[in-house]
Amino acid sequence: MNSNILGVINLIHESDEMETLTASRCLATVPFGARFRLIDFTLSSMVNSGITKVGVFAHTKYRSLIDHLGSGKHWDLQHRQSGLFIMPPVTDDVNEVRRGDLYHFYQHRDYFTRSTQEYVLITRSHMICNIDFDAMLASHKASGADITVVTKVQPELFGGKARKLQIDERGRVTAMQDHYGRLESDLISMEMYLMRKELLLELVDTSLAQGQDHLVRHAIMSRVNQLHIQSYEYEGYLGVVNTLNSYYKNSMQLLRPDVWKSLFFEPGPIYTKVKDEPPARYAEGAKTSNSLVANGCVIEGTVINSILFRGVHVHKGAVVRNSIVMQNGIIGEHSFVDHVILDKDVTVEQGRELRGAEVSPFLAVKRKVI
Amino acid sequence: MGRKRMVAMLLAGGEGKRLGVLTKDLAKPAVHFGGKYRIIDFTLSNCAHSGIDTIGVLTQYQPLVLNTYLGIGSPWGLDRRDGGMAILPPYVKQKGGMWYKGTANAIYQNMGFIDRYDPDYVLVISGDHIYKMDYELMLKEHEERGADVTIACIEVGWKEASRFGIMHVDDDGAITDFEEKPKVPTSNLASMGIYIFSWQVLQQYLVRDEANRLSGNDFGKDVIPAMLQDGVKLQSYTFNGYWKDVGTLESLWEANMDLLSEKPALDLNDRDWRIYSVNPNRPAHYSAATADIADSLITEGCIIEGLVHRSVLFYGVQSGIDSQVRESVIMPNVKIGKGARIYRAIIGEGAIIGDGAVIGSPDNSSVTVIGSDEFVNATHSLQEVEQS
Numbered sequence: 001m002n003s004n005i006l007g008v009i010n011l012i013h014e015s016d017e018m019e020t021l022t023a024s025r026c027l028a029t030v031p032f033g034a035r036f037r038l039i040d041f042t043l044s045s046m047v048n049s050g051i052t053k054v055g056v057f058a059h060t061k062y063r064s065l066i067d068h069l070g071s072g073k074h075w076d077l078q079h080r081q082s083g084l085f086i087m088p089p090v091t092d093d094v095n096e097v098r099r100g101d102l103y104h105f106y107q108h109r110d111y112f113t114r115s116t117q118e119y120v121l122i123t124r125s126h127m128i129c130n131i132d133f134d135a136m137l138a139s140h141k142a143s144g145a146d147i148t149v150v151t152k153v154q155p156e157l158f159g160g161k162a163r164k165l166q167i168d169e170r171g172r173v174t175a176m177q178d179h180y181g182r183l184e185s186d187l188i189s190m191e192m193y194l195m196r197k198e199l200l201l202e203l204v205d206t207s208l209a210q211g212q213d214h215l216v217r218h219a220i221m222s223r224v225n226q227l228h229i230q231s232y233e234y235e236g237y238l239g240v241v242n243t244l245n246s247y248y249k250n251s252m253q254l255l256r257p258d259v260w261k262s263l264f265f266e267p268g269p270i271y272t273k274v275k276d277e278p279p280a281r282y283a284e285g286a287k288t289s290n291s292l293v294a295n296g297c298v299i300e301g302t303v304i305n306s307i308l309f310r311g312v313h314v315h316k317g318a319v320v321r322n323s324i325v326m327q328n329g330i331i332g333e334h335s336f337v338d339h340v341i342l343d344k345d346v347t348v349e350q351g352r353e354l355r356g357a358e359v360s361p362f363l364a365v366k367r368k369v370i
Numbered sequence: 371m372g373r374k375r376m377v378a379m380l381l382a383g384g385e386g387k388r389l390g391v392l393t394k395d396l397a398k399p400a401v402h403f404g405g406k407y408r409i410i411d412f413t414l415s416n417c418a419h420s421g422i423d424t425i426g427v428l429t430q431y432q433p434l435v436l437n438t439y440l441g442i443g444s445p446w447g448l449d450r451r452d453g454g455m456a457i458l459p460p461y462v463k464q465k466g467g468m469w470y471k472g473t474a475n476a477i478y479q480n481m482g483f484i485d486r487y488d489p490d491y492v493l494v495i496s497g498d499h500i501y502k503m504d505y506e507l508m509l510k511e512h513e514e515r516g517a518d519v520t521i522a523c524i525e526v527g528w529k530e531a532s533r534f535g536i537m538h539v540d541d542d543g544a545i546t547d548f549e550e551k552p553k554v555p556t557s558n559l560a561s562m563g564i565y566i567f568s569w570q571v572l573q574q575y576l577v578r579d580e581a582n583r584l585s586g587n588d589f590g591k592d593v594i595p596a597m598l599q600d601g602v603k604l605q606s607y608t609f610n611g612y613w614k615d616v617g618t619l620e621s622l623w624e625a626n627m628d629l630l631s632e633k634p635a636l637d638l639n640d641r642d643w644r645i646y647s648v649n650p651n652r653p654a655h656y657s658a659a660t661a662d663i664a665d666s667l668i669t670e671g672c673i674i675e676g677l678v679h680r681s682v683l684f685y686g687v688q689s690g691i692d693s694q695v696r697e698s699v700i701m702p703n704v705k706i707g708k709g710a711r712i713y714r715a716i717i718g719e720g721a722i723i724g725d726g727a728v729i730g731s732p733d734n735s736s737v738t739v740i741g742s743d744e745f746v747n748a749t750h751s752l753q754e755v756e757q758s
Contacts, residue, residue, distance in 0.1 A: 033653065034654030035653065257656060260653065260656055260673075264652075269651050270653070274649040274651075276445075276644045276645070276647070276649065278404070278405065278639055278645065279404070279638075280667065280669070281638075281666075282663045282664055282665065282678075283665065284665045288657040288663060289657065289659045290657070290658060291656070292653070292654040292655070292657075293654055293655055293668070294654035294655075295406070295670050307654070308654070
């Protein structure tokens with residue numbers, strides 16, 4: 001059965017406080033969790049919920065996005081009909097690229113009008129979760145709301161930034177503010193909005209005609225009283241990853257087995273681009289403790305409280321502590337790293353010592369040799 | 371349909387009787403190997419790296435898991451418009467179905483498939499061996515020598531020579547004598563079961579062999595000896611790399627252990643020759659504070675809380691606190707309870723080893739095997755569930 005939901009992953013004006021992790025890639029493709037990219041969580045949730053048509057609105061620095069998503073086959077989104085669509089900005093004037101998401105939706109309105117799905121789900125890529133959107137649709141229909149937003153009570157954001165909400169006893173949203181607002185509430189928006197496609201197109205036209213071009217800030221937040229916006233509370237694990245600090249802290253949360261078991265498996269598996277790496281190889285004398293190790297790694301040294309992406313090589317006598325080492329990182333013999341984030345293809349040469357702090361991990365850019 | 375220079379025919383119907391419980395519901399080529407692979411991945415990856423894009427996979431025995439696994443060949447780059455992978459089970463004909471009678475008969479029954487591509491050469495391989503080989507180099511030698519048939523061969527230990535097709539070659543590598551599984555081998559040069567035939571010559575012999583009612587329709591026993599007798603030009607191609615027939619539980623266990631040496635003869639980490647497989651989509655494995663892992667291969671999706679030394683763990687294995695796994699091969703999704711001990715064993719997919727159970731023993735020289743989905747608890751801990 002094909003889902004009646006059209007999925008949209010909106011990457012227009014994503015927040016960008018990830019320092020050099022987003023120097024040459026968009027937030028959606030920041031590597032996360034030893035073998036994934038941020039976008040994998042939302043995309044897999046959509047697929048596991050039976051959504052067969054997903055449009056990804058790319059904005060800037062999207063080479064890595066196209067490389068990662070490819071034809072969509074790794075998420076089973078390579079279909080005869082529907083499947084995955086990547087939509088970069090369409091405009092005659094480069095200045096228009098800066099405009100808000102409603103403008104870009106308008107430019108791609110054919111995508112919406114040609115789709116047969118009755119509902120549209122608009123999400124971002126930086127909410128690390130595993131969610132059933134089919135259940136959300138059922139709740140949306142039952143409440144008779146105009147828009148349903150996924151929410152979560154999240155007192156600890158680990159430095160991540162999220163909009164705050166207030167709801168009444170029936171779950172209807174009564175107030176909504178950006179992260180810096182004074183609204184006192186632990187209930188946050190997961191930036192996932194479900195509505196009829198017709199309503200979205202109407203909001204696009206009306207808002208643009210009124211000189212407003214941001215979906216949430218303008219079209220939705222200014223209509224909290226006119227539209228019935230209903231909260232749908234998500235129960236599973238959530239990480240809000242849009243600052244470097246929240247990236248580091250939420251990564252470290254994955255070392256809790258209960259988080260690992262729920263986030264990666266329930267209600268469905270998280271998919272990513274396949275790399276054909278062999279199993280991780282532990283040499284004699286290797287030591288690991290409380291760590292995530294992806295396939296293709298070779299461990300000859302010591303790894304403690306750390307996350308190793310695919311193809312990382314920890315040489316003899318090296319110690320990796322409280323750190324995140326991305327794909328193909330090389331940790332040279334007898335080197336020592338603590339509280340660091342190494343982007344892809346970083347080499348730490350023999351005998352080097354690198355120390356960051358928990359509140360401010362040391363970050364090395366892609367391909368750096370230290 | 372475009373012409374193809376060489377079409378590969380992969381014999382994947384092996385029953386694998388000597389693998390015991392591991393092949394109860396599984397064809398031998400589909401048996402798990404090396405932490406995330408199945409045996410057939412090695413041959414298919416060889417094809418992919420040798421630039422072969424048209425492969426017929428001949429299945430017969432317990433094909434369900436194998437067929438599902440192969441799909442349309444996408445993981446090996448074989449989902450192609452022209453050619454690609456075709457699964458070829460025995461056909462049901464007007465007069466009823468016919469099982470593949472032997473290796474040669476399997477190819478005979480699929481001559482129509484090969485003819486569609488009008489190839490110059492046919493590569494016949496099997497899905498039972500672990501090795502990395504560039505068939506393109508073998509074809510080059512076949513052409514340079516002007517051979518009708520080229521058979522890949524490797525030197526094996528004298529003790530195991532009687533398990534193979536054994537050949538004698540002259541100084542130029544021409545095959546002068548060939549004997550299938552001789553009781554008393556007179557040479558230790560073994561056929562690897564990899565043949566390149568010039569299609570015209572093979573066609574002729576397949577038809578003749580089929581007409582011969584006394585023939586067992588087998589390449590090693592019937593077709594090759596008949597060719598030798600007629601003076602067809604048979605050439606050997608000597609292979610020097612790692613090659614292992616994993617037909618027995620002992621050799622399957624050994625081949626897995628071979629992957630663990632510091633510089634393994636078969637390097638899975640070689641980026642220029644990746645072994646492709648259907649990837650199981652699991653998160654990175656978690657190694658707990660209590661874990662002690664050394665000299666081992668651990669695959670994604672595992673949770674390790676106990677000791678794992680000199681072992682190969684497939685995806686989704688869970689090892690409990692205070693458990694010990696030594697010199698063992700643990701297939702996918704096995705659960706190992708707290709304090710369980712596993713020595714020198716092969717544990718089949720999905721088996722559950724209860725808390726405190728003991729399997730094998732440290733001074734056991736033979737390999738203990740637990741079948742898929744079996745449950746072993748502490749009270750009926752087995753010294754030897756099945757001897758290889």
